[in-house]
Amino acid sequence: MNEIQKNLQEGINNFNRKSVNESIKLFEKVLESDPMNPEANYYLGLIYSKDKRYDKSVLHLKVVVDMGISFIFTHQCRMILGYIYYQNDEFDRAEYEFTEVLKANFNITQVHAALSAVYYKKEMFEKAFxxxxxxxxxxxxxxxAKNTYGFLLCDLGKDPKKGVEILREVVRLKPDNPAYLDSLGWAYYKNGDVKAGIASLRMALDRSKAPEIQDHYDKMAGKKTTGLRK
Known part of the structure; x- marks a missing residue:
């Protein structure tokens, strides 16, 4: 085993042990000798994305995508890039990455759910649904997938009663998740039950101050009349 392989393996071992700083050092050593090493670039991209150091993450992930030598690595990197672009409000880029994954016959739940979120942000509501x-x-x-589908059934007026039933089940499974409580609160509102909606959103806000949750709460509480779908 040469020095590059040794540092790479030790880096992966440290990553699996959650010794992130040590793994970064080892992967960077690999790149000093082999800048295009796909595994070192992949792991650094993954680490930096989890740490929300998105600029650095994108640089490493794009190296792997541009090389195109590993089918699995390439599309794992595209998925991470899509999520990063989504977080950065770069929705066209996010759509491109997720669509490329689908073109490669990765017909998986997470890709469709991610594309739904992108299309919703782009106000392409039928495609989102x-x-x-x-x-x-x-x-x-x-x-x-249940949360996204249930939310859109209510928000788009497709079948609000079915949507709220699905979202009640979601919250039963994950009662402390603020995003799911937010979806259920909005679903109650769309079903005309403002009191239950506000109660659910208060629980969501107790767990997260995410702007979307606050927007939904303000809308229901009569504090905000614009900026959300009616």
């Missing part, structure tokens, strides 16, 4: 439906059909036990 189409992707959410695909995700739910592929795996109706996946809690994120």
């Amino acid at each position: 189409e992707e959410a439906s695909k995700a739910y059909t592929l795996d109706n036990f996946n809690i994120n």
Whole structure:
């Protein structure tokens, strides 16, 4: 085993042991000798994305994608890039990465759910619902897919009663998740139960001060009249 392989393996071992700082040092040593090493670039991209150091993450992930030598690595990197672009409000770029994954026959729940979120942000609501439906059909036990599908059934007025039933089940499974409490609160509102909606959103705000949750709460409490879908 040469020095590059040794540092790479030790870096992966440290990553698996959650010794992140040590693994970064070892992966960077690998790149000093082999700047295009796909595994070192992949792991650094993954580490920096988890640490929300998105600029550095994108640089490393794009190296792997541009090389295209590993089918699995390439599309794992595209998924992470898509999430980063989504977090940065770069929705066209996010759509591109997720669509490329689908083109490679990765017809998986997470990709459809991610595309649904992107299309919703782009106000392409029918496409958002189409992707959410695909995700739910592929795996109706996946809690994120259930949440997205249930939320859109209510928000888009497709079937609010069914949507709130799905979201009640989601919250029963994950009662402390603020995003799921937010979805349920909004679903109650869309079903005309403002009191239950406000109660659910208060619980969500106790757990997270995310702007979307606050927006939903303000809308229901009569403090905000613009900026949200009616």
